[in-house]
Amino acid sequence: MARKNLLSGLTGGELPAGNSTAPVANEAPARPAPVPHFGIGGTRGAIGAVSRSIEQLKAQAVVELDPRSIDASFISDRLEAPDGTHESLVASMRDHGQQVPILVRPHPETEGRYQVVYGHRRLRAAAELERPVRAVVKPLNDEQVVVAQGQENSERTDLSFIERALFAARLEEKGFGREIIMAALSVDKTGLSRLISVAVKIPEDLIRAIGPAPKAGRDRWVEFAARLEVPSALDRVRARLREASFSERGTDERFVWLFDAAAAPKPKRARPVVLKAADGTKLAKLSSEAGRTTLIVDDEGTAGFGTYLAATIPELYAAFKRRDEA
DNA sequence: TAGAACATGGCTAGCTGCAG
C-alpha cells in the first residue's frame, strides 16, 4: 500500500533555521523558531513542511550525543517492547554498533538538552551500554515531531492497532488537529475515527494490562470496545484481570482471555424434561428454547415409538387445531 | 500446496451536530 511521503520535508529548507549539516554535538542546541502549533495555517504548514523521506533524513549529518542528555518524547506511542526484542537490540548494538541514527530535537524547555523524536529503544540500549548515541538533531515543532514519530512507526509497521489507537487518542487529547493525526498515522478520517473511538471506549488501564496484542486485529478491538459498553461485561473483565494467571499469559493470550470474558454469557439451557409412560418407561426428552421445542425419542427403548409419533403428527396437529377453535 | 479464513486499509454513502 502506498504511503504518503509526508516526512519528506523534515530535512528541507522550509524548516526553521538552526541545524546545518555540521555536527552540533558540542554546541548549545539551537532553539526552534516559533511555529504556529494549531489552527488551519499551522496544520497545513506542518504537513506541507514535512516533505522528504526518512531515508534522506538518515543521510543527514549524524552526531554522537550522551544518552543522559536526551529526554523521552513528550508523547509516547508504544505500550511495551515484544519479549526479547530489547535484549536482542542491545546485543546487536554491542556487536555491530548503532547502524541507524535516532532523531532528536533541541529540548523546547531546557537549554542544552534534547528530546527524542523517534528511536527510544536505540537510545535505551545505548544508555545501557554506556555508549554515546548516534543522532540527527533537528529543530522541530510539536506537530512535526508527532508526524515524524508516527510515520517512522508506519515505515516499520510494528505498532499494533491498539498502540496506534492510544497514540491517536493522546494526540487528540493534546489538542492536535485531525489533519496532523491522520498524517502522523497515515490513515484517512474513517480509520482515525475508528482508532480514537476504540481508545476512548476501552479503559486505558485495561489496554495497559493487555499490552499491544499484535495478533488482535482492528475488528476484534472494535468488537471488544463494543462489548465493554455493557457494564456487566466490564465487571467480568475486571474479575478476570485480578486472577493470578492473567499476568503469566502473553499479550495476545491476555487479549483473547478478556475478549471472551466480555462476551455476553450464553443463557443457561433449561434441563430437558423426561417424559415417561404410566409404567415408568422413558419415552422422550422435551426441551424448549427461544420459541423452539425439541422432542428426542429413544426409538430403541420404546420399540419404534418415535417413528409412530412422526407418522401421527398430522393427526395430532389437526386435533390441536380443533381444540384451538373450540 | 491450494483454498479458506482472517486482518487490514481504503473507499463511499448517509447520518448527526454545529457554526456561520
Added chain:
DNA sequence: CTGCAGCTAGCCATGTTCTA
C-alpha cells in the same frame, strides 16, 4: 439553510496465516 467535521456501516481489494 448550508457547509463542514466527525462518526458509523458496509463493502471491496489485498496480503497474511491457517488448515486440510
